[in-house]
Amino acid sequence: MSDQKTINIIGWGLAGATLAWQLFKRKVPFQVYDNGVNFSSRVAAGLVNPIVFKRLTKSWKADILLPFAKDFYSEIEEITSFQFLSNRSIARVFASVEEQNNWASLSGDERFASYLSEIDELNESLIQAPFGIGRVITIGNLDVNAFLDRSKDNLIEQGVTFINRPFNSKMIDQDEYVFCEGYKIIQNPFFGYIPMKPTHGDVLTIRSDQLRIEDIVNKNMFILPLGDGLYRVGATYNWDKLEPEPTIEGKDELIDKLRSFTTFPFEVIQHDAGIRPTVSDRRPFLGTHPKNKKLHVFNGLGTKGVMIAPFYAEQMANYLCLGKVIDEDVDVRRFDKFYPS
Ligand SMILES: Cc1cc2nc3c(=O)[nH]c(=O)nc-3n(C[C@H](O)[C@H](O)[C@H](O)COP(=O)(O)OP(=O)(O)OC[C@H]3O[C@@H](n4cnc5c(N)ncnc54)[C@H](O)[C@@H]3O)c2cc1C
Structure with a gap:
């Protein structure tokens, strides 16, 4: 050039x-x-998750991409004098004893040790986690x-x-x-x-004054604390819809998933959707x-x-x-x- x-x-x-x-x-x-x-x-x-929970493996090139991303965003934080990264972990709520066992054996493996914590309890009674949780050590999410x-x-x-x-x-x-x-x-x-194989996704912003979590919580969906009783929950994956508008089906799916493992009352205050550029x-x-x-x-x-x-x-x-x-x-x-x- x-x-x-x-x-x-x-x-x-x-x-x-x-x-x-x-x-x-x-x-x-x-x-x-x-x-x-x-x-x-x-x-x-904006979640940064180096782990594929379904297969409990590292995501593609995570060992290279994650540290690079951390250094990059930290540098821009310095230049702009603004904190974009939340620097918190993702608490994975186990769905079964099997998942708990797999996590336990992998967290002792040196290839995963920098990403996976020991098995723990979730300190929040409004989220059901009978098999416990494991934390993914990451840079949290980017605003x-x-x-x-x-x-x-x-x-x-x-x-x-x-x-x-x-x-x-x-x-x-x-x-x-x-x-x-x-x-x-x-x-x-x-x-x-x-x-292209674009992927439509719905996300909700909810308010719950009862819920008190600091981690990002994941169980086939994420709950991301935003502060002041607000949480973002998501996301859906739909390969058939090419228009970026929010869908009723997406909203219902997210509410059903949330209800399946939580008992806190909440109010949906915003519904957004977008399209991921995927091949x-x-x-x-x-x-x-x-x-x-x-x-x-x-x-x-x-x-x-x-x-x-x-x-x-x-x-x-x-x-x-x-x-x-x-x-x-x-x-x-x-x-x-x-x-x-
Ligand atoms: C619901 C949802 C949740 C997601 N959650 C996460 C997550 O937690 N973590 C994560 O890593 N990723 C997440 N993603 C994926 C992430 O958003 C994408 O990987 C990334 O943002 C894509 O960035 P992009 O710049 O390629 O595209 P875009 O963000 O789409 O940016 C393209 C820009 O180009 C502009 N543009 C297009 N055409 C023109 C033109 N002709 N002239 C001028 N401007 C133009 C558009 O207006 C837009 O501003 C999520 C995506 C969705 C939809």
């Missing part, structure tokens, strides 16, 4: 914002377009909205241009463009060939258009965008600025076979 060209980031979600910081650190000229109708990052609970807003304010102060309007292909000139459009990439005239191999994708070398993409953050974005934003920036190679398993070229010849 020519050093003189401005890079245009299209989209201010986690992908665009993490990439922006990496370009800023490299002193590369860039500007950001965003249409202000975010459907994923701004509804995300994604604050991260996006504070980052934007800080970068504007430092001279970065933000253009608050939709970007369309007629605006393309001599510059470089990185499309970080989330699931809306399905409408992109250049990258629409990528076989079927569930890996991010980054790189350059098969034919037009000034068009690039950074997307596919899926269900774990908070943990994945910082590491691959750095890889994307090194690729754009230094010509470094992108890891094969995340290179957008794996989709070249879908590009119409």
